[in-house]
Amino acid sequence: MIYTVTFNPSLDYIVSVEDFRLGLTNRTSSELILPGGKGINVSTVLGNLGLKSTALGFVAGFTGEEICREVEALGIKSDFIRIEKGVSRINLKLRSIEGTEINGQGPDISEEQVQQLMEKLEALEAGDILVLAGSIPSTMPDDIYSRIMKMLEGRGVKIVVDATRDLLMKVLEYRPFLIKPNNHELGEIFDVELTSREEVIPYGRKLQEKGALNVLISMAGEGAVLIAEDGQILESPAPKGTLVNGVGAGDSMVAGFLAGWLKRKDFRHAFHMGVAAGSASAFSEYLAKKEEIETIYQTLV
Incomplete structure (x- = not known):
């Protein structure tokens, strides 16, 4: 089973607003x-590609109930921990002004509720896949990613981490199956500017040397690079298309x-599927559908 955690x-x-004025x-x-x-x-x-998964995390209030309802409507099993106080956040994304959004804070999460999540994750078994993605609320311990991975160490669970800076660096010693920094995040870690596929390779290797098994580096219009655990280094330019919505392309x-995989x-197949799925989402109003991904995949092989 695949499990994803959204903290x-x-x-x-x-929303789109024509001729937005401060x-x-x-309207x-x-x-x-x-x-x-x-x-x-x-x-x-994953669901669009025919793979079942269970979504984990924390929800609160009427917005939390709607998140659960919407997730279930997408055919995703949800197993969120419900928090009595506060409300899950609402993020306003202004589509007509690229990159403009206002993100809410979300509810406070107690140590007791963190422990509830740990208990759910402790039930994972060999062969399961766990995806830890995104930032964490300010009320959560900043070592939560590494705590989870330490608990599951040696259990045969493949763990994917898509996080930035300290959250990412602290988990490398637990040998995550896959990490996915973008070139800007990779550059921030090593205090360099990385703009080409050739430039990211040595720094991706450094993360592999620190413990990551596979390093997948997304680069938006420059394409992507995979540094695989079997020694392969795979590169791909960005597929041709018109950027419609960059939100969720990395995911x-x-x-x-x-x-x-x-x-x-x-x-090689996994890498091309990743590039195709990321590009298909970037070229679409919504997250990529199977047919869109397959169409782009055929241009890569």
């Missing part, structure tokens, strides 16, 4: 409400890679 899920309120009343020309969060995005694309890449246990 601070959201309802994403995605200080005035603006939407389109709007959409979707469950949000990196782990949920991974589960959504889609993780889902595509996992789907490809589980089907063939072949890194």
Whole structure:
């Protein structure tokens, strides 16, 4: 079974506003409400590719109930921990001004509730896959990723980590199956600027030397690089297409890679599936569908 963890899920309120003006009343020309969060995005694309997963995390209040309802409507099993106080966050994403969004804070999460999550994860078995994705709320311990991985160490659970800076660096000693920094995040770790596929390779290798088995580096319009545990270094330019919505493209890449790996246990196939899924989401209004991913995949092989 595949499990995804979204520590601070959201309802994403995605709107378009024509001729947006500060200080005035603006009206939407389109709007959409979707469950949000990196782990949920991974589960959504996995589902689109025919793979079942269970979404874990924390929810609170009426927005939390709606997140659960929306997730279940997508065909994803949810096993969220419900928090009595507060509400799950609403993230406002202004589609008509690229990259403009206002993200909420989310509820406070106690140590007792963290322990409830740990108990759920302790039930994972050999052969299971766990995806830990995204930031954590400020009320949670900053070592939560490494605590989880230490608990599951030696259990035969393949763990994927999509996080930044300290969250990522602290887990490398537990040998995650896959990490997926983008080139900017990789550059921040080593205090360098990385713009080409050739430049990211030595730094991706450094993360592999520190413990990561596979390092998948997304680079938006520059494509992607995979440094695989079997020694392969695979590169791909970005598939041709028009950027429509960059939200969730990286999460889609993780889902595509996992789907490809589980089907063939072949890194080249998994890499191309990851690139195809990430690009298909970037070229679509919503997260990528199976047919969109397969169409782009055929251009890569």
